[in-house]
Amino acid sequence: xxxWLDGGLQDxxxxxxSVFDHGLTVGDGIFETVKAVDGGxxxxxxxLDRLTRSARGLGLPDPDLDEVxxxxxxxxxxxxxxxxxxxxxxxxxxxxxxxxxxxxxxTLVVALGETxxxxxxxxxxxxxxxxxxxxxxxxxxTTSYAENVVALARAHRHGxxxxxxxxxxxxxxxxxxxxxxxxxxxxxxxxxxxxxxxxGITRELAVEWTGAxxxxxxxxxxxxxxxxxxxxxxxxxxxxxxxxxxxxxxAAGSVTAKAMRVFDERAADDLDP
Numbered sequence: 001x002x003x004w005l006d007g008g009l010q011d012x013x014x015x016x017x018s019v020f021d022h023g024l025t026v027g028d029g030i031f032e033t034v035k036a037v038d039g040g041x042x043x044x045x046x047x048l049d050r051l052t053r054s055a056r057g058l059g060l061p062d063p064d065l066d067e068v069x070x071x072x073x074x075x076x077x078x079x080x081x082x083x084x085x086x087x088x089x090x091x092x093x094x095x096x097x098x099x100x101x102x103x104x105x106x107t108l109v110v111a112l113g114e115t116x117x118x119x120x121x122x123x124x125x126x127x128x129x130x131x132x133x134x135x136x137x138x139x140x141x142t143t144s145y146a147e148n149v150v151a152l153a154r155a156h157r158h159g160x161x162x163x164x165x166x167x168x169x170x171x172x173x174x175x176x177x178x179x180x181x182x183x184x185x186x187x188x189x190x191x192x193x194x195x196x197x198x199x200g201i202t203r204e205l206a207v208e209w210t211g212a213x214x215x216x217x218x219x220x221x222x223x224x225x226x227x228x229x230x231x232x233x234x235x236x237x238x239x240x241x242x243x244x245x246x247x248x249x250x251a252a253g254s255v256t257a258k259a260m261r262v263f264d265e266r267a268a269d270d271l272d273p
Contacts, residue, residue, distance in 0.1 A: 002078035003236075004071035004110040009078055012111070021107055023091025026099055030054040030091075033233050036084035037114060037271075039076050042233075044069070045272050046201045050141065051088060057140040058090060060106055063090050071110040081114045089143065112209035120260070121239035121252060122177065123160040124230070126222065127151045131165045131173040133196030141198060150178035160242070162230060166219035167196045178235060179203035181212060183227035183255045188212035202231040202263075204272060209266050210259045222246070227253035230261075237263045 001012040013198045023029035032051050035042040048065050072086060089109040095102030102119055129151065139142060151163035155176075174180060174197035181190045190207065191197050192214040206212060221226060228240040228248060237260045239252035252260060266273065 001112070002075060004108070006108060007067075011075055015109075017107060017109065018094045019159065020094050020097070020102075021091055022093060022095040022101060023089065023107065023143050025095070025097055027146075028058070028060075028092035028095070028099075028101070029089060029143035030060070030141055031143055032088045032141065034072070034086040035233050036076055036081075036086045036087065037153070038082055038272055039080060041072060041076070041086060042267060042271055043201050043205065043273060044072065046204065050199065050201065051090065054140045054142065055090060057137075058092075058142060060090065062090060063106070063108065067108065068110070071108065075110050075112050079112045081112070083115055083117065085113045085115045087111050087113070091143065100121040102112060106194065115234060118235050118238055121241040122162065122230070123158075123242040124162040124164050124180075124228070124240050125155050125158050125160045125244050126219065127154055127163045127165060131167045131196040133167040133169070133194065135174070135196070138196050138272075139193060139199060152176045162240075164222070164243070170219055171195050172217040172219050172221055173197050173228060174200075175232075178230040178232040178238075179206075181206065181229050181231065181259075182217065182221055182225035183229075183253065184221070184225060186226075186229060186255060187256050188255060188259065189217060191215070191217055199230060202233055202236060205266070206231050206259065206263060209262050214258075227256045228255045236260070236267070 002009045005015045032047045091107045093106045094104040155163040165173045167173045173195045179200040222243045239256045
């Protein structure tokens with residue numbers, strides 16, 4: 001496996017990042033996950049725009065997007081596979097053992113892992129922890145992901161693949177790595193960015209392509225929604241057949257099924273919408 005590290009391709013077995021990299025010591029970094037299909041990328045421009053927004057939000061230098069594109073192309077060419085998870089990681093670089101940054105400049109890593117198509121439906125749980133919609137990192141896709149690791153492990157213990165968070169105001173927010181949509185009386189709704197959720201790329205496209213409304217929703221809407229679905233880079237649009245102890249239709253409901261179909265069709269027409 002070949003990865004891109006700070007300017008060129010390297011063997012994954014021998015590539016090394018400093019143990020003093022700020023991304024490792026204090027989680028000072030950002031990332032993007034891009035779907036790769038047969039050597040091509042989906043929605044790469046939107047992902048790179050968000051990478052820049054996250055860098056600015058964290059106070060990192062703007063990434064060199066030309067280099068990032070070259071890195072993605074080189075990694076994809078070196079590691080052919082039908083469906084992959086392309087991971088772009090950009091950190092504060094070599095720094096002191098504390099919150100202050102060093103002077104060495106950022107680290108860029110692009111790596112690729114093979115994956116498979118997700119099932120059409122899944123189970124999710126809610127968790128007792130909250131997203132802070134007023135936090136310094138709100139809306140940024142940072143490498144500080146330990147909270148998601150803990151919540152996702154809890155979901156797996158309950159036979160689910162995703163954990164859903166409310167925010168500090170008790171409103172529906174997001175999943176550990178997904179955005180959440182609900183269907184109420186035939187209309188699709190998803191929490192607004194003000195809820196503290198990540199501005200997901202697939203979420204953004206789903207809103208544009210399905211006419212979903214951004215609505216401030218209570219967390220308990222999950223107890224009465226007619227349908228629930230998730231969106232993310234590798235899920236695309238995925239139905240939810242169980243939330244906590246509540247069973248929903250085993251197959252995608254009619255509104256979700258249409259959203260899945262529309263997303264698949266539009267995505268196939270344009271790989272960089």
